[in-house]
Amino acid sequence: IMCASICPLIIRPLSFHFSDTLSCRFPFLFSSVFQLQEVDRPLEQQDWYHGAVPRSEVQQLLQCDGDFLVRKSQEKQGYVLSVHWDGSCKHFLIQSLNNEYRLDGESFSSIPHMIHHMLSSRQHITRKCDIELRKPVLKDKWVLEHDDVILGNIIGRGNFGEVYRGTLCCDNTLVAVKTCKENLAPEHKNKFLMEARILKQYDHPNIVKLIGVCTQKQPIYIVMELVKGGDFLSFLRLDGPSLSHKMLIRMTENVAAGMEYLERRKCIHRDLAARNCLVTEQRVVKISDFGMSRQQDDGVYSAEGSLRQIPIKWTAPEALNYGRYTTESDVWSFGVLMWEVFSMGMIPYTSMSNQQVRERVDKGYRMQAPHDCPPEVSTLMSSCWQHEPKNRPSFQTLRKASALTPNLQIILKQK
Structure with missing residues (x-):
C-alpha cells in the first residue's frame, strides 16, 4: 500500500516539485535527507554565519523575537550566538571543548548541528532562559568569502x-x-x-x-x-598643468554630480577633498573614502570629540566650532576642492597652520582664487564659503553652474 501511494509521485517528476511534494506528504522519510547536506556544510558556508560582523550592526539585523545569527566574537576567541528576544539582542558565547560545541546543555559535533537541533526542536537555548530560535537572519548579497x-x-x-x-x-x-x-x-x-x-x-x-x-x-x-587613474590630488599635481580649463571644469562637475546624488539621499560626506576622489583612465572623477560619512534623515549630523582627525582646512566653520555637519558644510569643502583643482593640487591656506586657519576664517578671511582661475569659477568658489550655511548653493546648483559657467550669474540667482 505504501509503494502504491508513493509511485505515482515518483514517476511524474516534471509535474511536481520533488522535494516540496515528498517532504510535505512523507516528512518522516525525506526531511532529514534534504537537511543533511545543509547541516553538514562548514560553519563559514552557513548563510546565517556572519563572521566578524560588529556587535553594533547585529542589533540592526535582528528585529523580531527569535531572529538569530552566529558571528565571530570581537573580544574573545570563539563564536557567539546572537538572538533577538523580548525587545533586545542577547549574546551567548558558544563553548568549545574537544571539538564539541554547546551553550549549557547537550554537546554537538559542530555549530551547524547545534543550531539545527535548537531550531528544529524549538527548545529553550539554555536552562536559565526561555529564548528559542525561530528564524535565521541571512548574510546579505554583499558578503564575499x-x-x-x-x-x-x-x-x-x-x-x-x-x-x-x-x-x-x-x-x-x-x-x-x-x-x-x-x-x-x-x-x-x-x-x-x-x-x-x-x-x-x-x-x-x-x-x-x-x-x-x-x-x-x-x-x-x-x-x-579599482579606479586605475589613482587619486585626484596626485593627478592634479602631475597632469593638471597640461589640462585645459574646460577639462578642469568638467572634472569639477563630476564631483558636483556625485555630491548632488548624495545630497538627495541625505548623505553627508564630511571629508570631501581632492585626495578622497579617484580618476579613471577616461578622466572621470569618482568620490571615494566614505569612512567619515553619515546618512541622517534630518540632514544634520552632530559630532563629538577632538579635532585630531578632522581635516580643518577643508571643514566649514559651523562643523569645527559646533560639530554640526550638513550638506551645506560639504558645499564649503567642495569650494576648497575647487581651489585645489585650479591651483593644480596646492595645499589650501598654504602658509597657515590649522589653528591660524580656524581663527582667520572665523573672522571672515577667505582664500583668493588661484592664479589664472576663470572668474566664473572664482565666483562659484566664493559662493561656497558664505558664513551662513543657508546662503551657500546646493549641489544641484553647483552641478548646473559647473556645466554652464558662462551663465553662472543667472544660475546662482535662481538658487
Missing part, C-alpha cells in the same frame, strides 16, 4: 590598514581591497565597515562602487572597484 579575492601589491595605506590591488576569482575583475588591522579595537572595526554600509545603498557614475565585504574571518576586507 576571503577566497573569492586574490590580493596583489599594496597600492596605498589608510587609517585602518593597507589597500591592495586585487582580483576577483570568478571573472578576473581587478578590484581595490581595503584591509582592517586585526589588532584594532571593535569600535574601530565598526568604523571601518561604516564605509561599506554607506556604499551599499549607492549607484552613481561619480561615486566609487562597492563590490562586497569579507567579514567571515580576520582580517576584514572591503572590496571596491
Whole structure:
C-alpha cells in the first residue's frame, strides 16, 4: 500500500516539485535527507554565519523575537550566538571543548548541528532562559568569502590598514581591497565597515562602487572597484598643468554630480577633498573614502570629540566650532576642492597652520582664487564659503553652474 501511494509521485517528476511534494506528504522519510547536506556544510558556508560582523550592526539585523545569527566574537576567541528576544539582542558565547560545541546543555559535533537541533526542536537555548530560535537572519548579497579575492601589491595605506590591488576569482575583475588591522579595537572595526554600509545603498557614475565585504574571518576586507587613474590630488599635481580649463571644469562637475546624488539621499560626506576622489583612465572623477560619512534623515549630523582627525582646512566653520555637519558644510569643502583643482593640487591656506586657519576664517578671511582661475569659477568658489550655511548653493546648483559657467550669474540667482 505504501509503494502504491508513493509511485505515482515518483514517476511524474516534471509535474511536481520533488522535494516540496515528498517532504510535505512523507516528512518522516525525506526531511532529514534534504537537511543533511545543509547541516553538514562548514560553519563559514552557513548563510546565517556572519563572521566578524560588529556587535553594533547585529542589533540592526535582528528585529523580531527569535531572529538569530552566529558571528565571530570581537573580544574573545570563539563564536557567539546572537538572538533577538523580548525587545533586545542577547549574546551567548558558544563553548568549545574537544571539538564539541554547546551553550549549557547537550554537546554537538559542530555549530551547524547545534543550531539545527535548537531550531528544529524549538527548545529553550539554555536552562536559565526561555529564548528559542525561530528564524535565521541571512548574510546579505554583499558578503564575499576571503577566497573569492586574490590580493596583489599594496597600492596605498589608510587609517585602518593597507589597500591592495586585487582580483576577483570568478571573472578576473581587478578590484581595490581595503584591509582592517586585526589588532584594532571593535569600535574601530565598526568604523571601518561604516564605509561599506554607506556604499551599499549607492549607484552613481561619480561615486566609487562597492563590490562586497569579507567579514567571515580576520582580517576584514572591503572590496571596491579599482579606479586605475589613482587619486585626484596626485593627478592634479602631475597632469593638471597640461589640462585645459574646460577639462578642469568638467572634472569639477563630476564631483558636483556625485555630491548632488548624495545630497538627495541625505548623505553627508564630511571629508570631501581632492585626495578622497579617484580618476579613471577616461578622466572621470569618482568620490571615494566614505569612512567619515553619515546618512541622517534630518540632514544634520552632530559630532563629538577632538579635532585630531578632522581635516580643518577643508571643514566649514559651523562643523569645527559646533560639530554640526550638513550638506551645506560639504558645499564649503567642495569650494576648497575647487581651489585645489585650479591651483593644480596646492595645499589650501598654504602658509597657515590649522589653528591660524580656524581663527582667520572665523573672522571672515577667505582664500583668493588661484592664479589664472576663470572668474566664473572664482565666483562659484566664493559662493561656497558664505558664513551662513543657508546662503551657500546646493549641489544641484553647483552641478548646473559647473556645466554652464558662462551663465553662472543667472544660475546662482535662481538658487
